[in-house]
Amino acid sequence: MRLRISYPITADAPGWPGNEVYEVERVRSVAKGDVNNSGLFRMHEHYGTHMDAPKHFNDRGPCIAELPFDYFFYQAPLLLDIPKGSFENIEPADLKPHEEHIAAADFLMIRTGFGRFRNTEPKKYQMESPAISAAGCEYLVRTFGGTLKTVCLDVQSLGNASDTSGDGVEAHRWMLGSYTDAFICVIEDANLQDVPACGLRAAGSVPLMTTGTDSGPVTAWVEFD
Template identity: 45%
Template sequence: MIHLFNHYGTHIDGPLHFNPNGSSLDHLALNHFLYEKPFLMDVPKQPGQKIEPHDLEEKATYISQADLLLIRTGFWKIRESSPDVYEKNGPAVSSCCAQYLRDRFPNLKAIALDFVSLASYSDTTDGDLSHQHMLGMYKNGFICIIEDVNMKNIPSGFLKKAAAIPLFLEGIDSSPVTMWAEF
């Protein structure tokens, strides 16, 4: 038996996470975790601030070509100096932004974030809605969410390729991942 918390290191949320009708990670095709056109963009944010659609619009042309969107807020810098703030009051992706990503970018298989969760514990209501939009509760299809990713030394722009391989355990909704990127 293996028991892991959802937010244990770099991890991926699949469709079943926040969507009772979604697929578990072990039912997704392997190619859903392999990315041929990853794009990394910087969106600086402070504790509790949300990523909104206007933060992404300037790079929308690039995002539309990507299959993985990596968003680097710089929040990783406080991981060691303020672990409580890092864990409990990180940035978040607003529910409006989650819906924007789902509606505008059909090529995205996943987004990756340099903070603990798509949702900030400072606003769990909007965070739950963000997860539901991303993971297909209100519209067919989904965008997986890769959280707590170290993007420290990766250049902005398109990367050559990337992968985020979860543990393939039966019925699992989220899992730690082995993640790498080539740039």
Template identity: 40%
Template sequence: MTRLLLSYPLGVNTPVYKGNPPVVIQQQSSIAQGDAYNQFIVSSLNHNGTHIDAPWHFNPQGKKISEIPIDDFIFTHPVVIDIPKSDDELITKADLQPYEHQIAGADLLLIRTGFGRIRSSDPDRYANHNPGLSASAAQYLMIFNSLRAIGIDMISAGAANHPDEAVAFHQIILGKGRVDGKYILVIEDLNLNQDLSHISRVYAIPLYIEGVDSSFATVFTED
């Protein structure tokens, strides 16, 4: 069995979405300085690094991250599609429609744009000029009954320089205003720049923090 890590480690150099505060890691005690143990204080916005958007992020009636059962973060029918996009471009319904047969029956859709390749080499561009999904893409994805989550190789599913589309996408995909309670989780800032042709199962495990909308996640695959 082969496992691939799809999440990035959280660190002080983690790119942050346009205008968000950076990650701060402070050593609180140090063996090297004579303390009995090492210990750190980690301060971060809960949307820095690889994380999962739960419904309450944009849906005032939606679930918080700690209210979602752990089984809902295990996916047995993941599908990977390639939709190349560059700075500030939007993924629309028209981009997704050619993959309708692959998406149907999937419980997790991983959208690989290729933008993740610049995460380390050009973090400012990665953070401030990311592609994103449009409102039309969200409306289209919501028609697939089996789909429970999408994951993307961008810092956010919302394009930093298309704020109206970013808000609309998140509101629709996270179920705002729906009476049936349907929503699709959004996994952001994934490392999809690797061979994913043989994956059969994906675990996207959040840190359960009470009272918050979303949380950091460790995401890995099995083939």
């Protein structure tokens, strides 16, 4: 079976504060006498379920369209349930007990449970989401950077939108290869609520192959027995 874990792109998604939201402009309409239906859409590249590619924080790193196409397909997905509440961080101590399993994975989904607030309390989801600390990201990259391709989160961002300490910036820099030769891409704002804890076989996260952008929205899914 396949389960889509990317949210539909809608105008009311709780994106990063200040970023442009999704807008659609109808250019032609059959109902109005045109020969077809067509239109334009506009959105921030970090809106909805999207992948942060290395170029987002690392100017030496590849943008999303420069990653090999095989990069977006995963043969060893892993789901970790690490419950976290408002403003809490995922630290190395949360990850180290799972080290053996992460070492065998190429796609790591971390389910904090905070995704349950996305539709019911979008402001809470936007401003209070848990995060992975810079120390947690350093641990992931230094330990698994050669094999783990992508980390997928059920929170608004790798770093909390309300953070003023700079830890979220450092978290992104560590994960996206600013300090090492290795990098791990990040999928933010994913829907992991119904992902099964076992029986995962494969996963994918295909982006729009847009040039001139560092990152972009993805259609992501998991396959399971």
